[in-house]
Amino acid sequence: MSEIASSSPHSRGPVDHSVREQIVEAAGEHFSQYGYEKTTVSDLAKAIGFSKAYIYKFFDSKQAIGEAICSKTLTSIVEAVEVAVAGAPTPTEKFRRMFKTLVSTGVGLFFNDRKLYDIAAHSAGEGWPSARTYAQRIREILTEVVRQGREAGEFERKTPLDETVHAVFLVMQPYINPLLLQYNLDHVEDAPVQLSNLVLRSLAP
Amino acid sequence: MSEIASSSPHSRGPVDHSVREQIVEAAGEHFSQYGYEKTTVSDLAKAIGFSKAYIYKFFDSKQAIGEAICSKTLTSIVEAVEVAVAGAPTPTEKFRRMFKTLVSTGVGLFFNDRKLYDIAAHSAGEGWPSARTYAQRIREILTEVVRQGREAGEFERKTPLDETVHAVFLVMQPYINPLLLQYNLDHVEDAPVQLSNLVLRSLAP
């Protein structure tokens, strides 16, 4: 929920305004159904009963609208991960579920909402703020899990925290990043378990 | 060097024939200079002074010629890796150099021979035999390194060998696979070292 977490292509005009919400809602439906490229800004305008020009009172560009939608999509993945992590008893288990949830929600998006997935992949490919924020959030959650594991004595403490987190993040990257995930669908069945095992072995004290 | 390692789209006609070699040589130059798509089969025919039809006495298709070139490219990477591994004193060091060499030769190809890189990436994307064979070879070398490490007592022996190798292979995948490597250029500087550290920690007895 909440707001667009990014800063730069944020938008224009009043941040809370019923029309802005209408635009985002219409965009969510259209992008999901017809895809980002195939929906025109005029389509969105027509859908909410205003002129195209009015849309630009609220968003800098079509991409900014795409960002808003992408942000929502990626935020929902982060939320699923947060729930999974919160529900796990130990840091070890938190890590396992984190990885598993990340992959399964990503894959679910790919197969059930391909059009939205494509926007997310595009976003990741272009380095849009929404994608950066997403990666940042995942990294923070991971850092917290590793930190807790160290405190609990489940994980080793010699390697600098940042270094460990960075390396584990690199391992997960092909399944975190929507742009990459689509090329790794073959491994989606076993990768979370196999790689979790490997990472946890490397985290062992 | 040697032969095309694949089986299916192998070719036609005599396997050792000066004209076949001429075709491969011309293809190597043309593909490298103008790219796979921009070179026509007629171009190759003209380059070696024969008719286009004659080329098809030696190769099933243009793709088969692409395969031959791709095979050579990927084989040269494998050879570089083999040399690096052979030159390392310990299995631990073998692994480090293997990963490092894999990335540096891949990146080198990307920046110095982009056109050939693109063929390799395409090959990996389409699952051409040349790419499969390449992945297979890398996996074999990795298996041997891990096996030696276990024998030498440097690596743990509890986890099944295949499982360990598979997981490590997955970790390296984004840097092994030319299709994926191009999306991971940002991490190319630190990934080999960071991931080698992580993997070696996980391999520790």
Added chain:
DNA sequence: GGTGTGACTATATTCTAAATTAGTCACTTG
């Protein structure tokens, strides 16, 4: 049987003119 080709077709690619689209701006209305 081995070496080699011109002429052919179906498919893919390129080119270009016409149509859409993103984005702006001066303007109206209440």
Added chain:
DNA sequence: CAAGTGACTAATTTAGAATATAGTCACACC
């Protein structure tokens, strides 16, 4: 001053005709 738009332009996309290409085949020469 906030809400809202029609008309405009530059850039992009589309459509579909013209061109080029992959691949085949029947045949010629030695």
